Amino acid sequence: MDTEIVLEKQRKFFDAGSTLPLGVRAGALKKLYRAVRNNEDKLLAALTMDLGKGGMEGFMCEVGLVLSEITHMLKNLKGYAATRLVPTPITNFHSLSLIQMQPKGNVLIMSPWNYPLLLTLEPLVNALAAGNTAIVKPSAYAPATSEMIKYIIDETFDPEYVYCVTGGRAENQKLLSMKFDHIFFTGSQAVGKEVLRKAAEHLTPVTLELGGKSPCIIDGSANLRLAARRIVFGKFLNCGQTCVAPDYILCEEYVKDEFVALLKKEIIKQFGRDPLGNKDYGKIINEKHFLRLKKLIDEDKLVFGGRSDKQSLKIEPTLLDSVTWDDAVMKEEIFGPILPVLTFKKIEEVRETVESHAHPLALYIFSKDRDNIAYIMKRCRFGGGCINDVVVHLATPYLPFGGFGESGMGSYHGRAGFDTFSHKKSILDKKQWLDLPMRYQPYKKLYEAMLRMFLK
Secondary structure, X not given: OOHHHHHHHHHHHHHXXXXXXXXXXXXXXXXXXXXXXXXXXXXXXXXXHHHOOOHHHHHHHHHHHHHHHHHHHHXXXXXXXXXXXXXXXXXXXXXXXXXXXXXXXXXXXXXXXXXXXXXXXXXXXXXXXXXXXXXXXXXXXXXXXXXXXXXXXXXXXOOOOEEEOOOOHHHHHHHHHOOOOXXXXXXXXXXXXXXXXXXXXXXXXXXXXXXXXXXXXEOOOOOHHHHHHHHHHHHHHHHHOOOOOOOEEEEEHHHHHHHHHHHHHHHHHHHOOOHHHOOOOOOOOOHHHHHHHHHHOOOOOEEEOOOEEOOOOEEOOEEEOOOOOOOHHHOOOOOOOEEEEEEEXXXXXXXXXXXXXXOOOEEEEEOOOHHHHHHHHHHOOXXXXXXXXXXXXXXXXXXXXXXXXXXXXXXXXHHHHHHHOEEEEEEEEEOOOOOOHHHOOOOOHHHHHHHHHHHO
């Protein structure tokens, strides 16, 4: 079906008030929940086909998080949608001040290939809970998962409510030329800029979930063994193709050698001595990205891993040491299983390093020194992050997830997601039994004195 026709049908569906009742929204979420559960095995198989994800990783990082977000929304829908009463100043006596949550309308959700199920359906859950219609465009780079998403949406919803468009660049361009009430995009900074340019033609509000070089700071007081364990998990999850994965290590100089040794041991412990043969270790999405990543591995600075298999598109968990910002691996977001290690001597150097580069999507610090932690958390600008862990901050619906500056704008998950797809309409309900004369001409000195007293 032509997308312009679909969008026109969705406008009529929304204008009729069809999505406004909370019962309709809850019903849509329940139908989506059942569809995901009923197709769980097929979804996990699709994720394995596209990204080499094992069943445990596919459920933990995609299917399970989608189900969790639906459950959270169903539990909190009534409260999130409720009109809120806020204080009213004396100058508007006697009135009620209200904030009414209104759906934005017809939204476009464009998702990436690295977490193709999660990053398509989670914003869709938020959009439906907020009372919108949606056109969903999953990535062509994850074809098996995209086809499953389309199958689930086609079987679950009428096109006038939710519609899935598959395809590549031509379909993206056509969708971006159309007028929506909100665009939600997850992907690269380069494409994000194009989305923003296209949206500006219609003055369409946009949520951009992008990426960047997310630092992971290790100071001398850290529990190095635990830090190594958690970093290896978060960095090499999905073969490093995670937007909030630690992009590089900033390690205090005097513990660097010990920490690198622990990273090596932990990689072997988690992935075995032959990660390329580990069925639960993922693969690079395609040959283009595989070849890009291979060029980032400097043999002179390689201290662990580095082997690859072009046929299976796998690259071992790889460590690079003695890295500087002049190296190729530090010129772009890595988005793969390569972990460079840089050092610092004073915590102030860390702030200078982070703040002198594009604002990252995530930042992580491992430390027992509360002064160091407070300094970095207060003085560095980034989307979100963890203290003494990595990645897991995105797994809670109670924390808004989103970027800052070059790493994105806007946020979602839980209430933040509901708010993203809603307009907070301000309403002043003025009572009629009293009408103060001081605002009307002719102005009198008494009224001016009273007004100054109220407004000071």
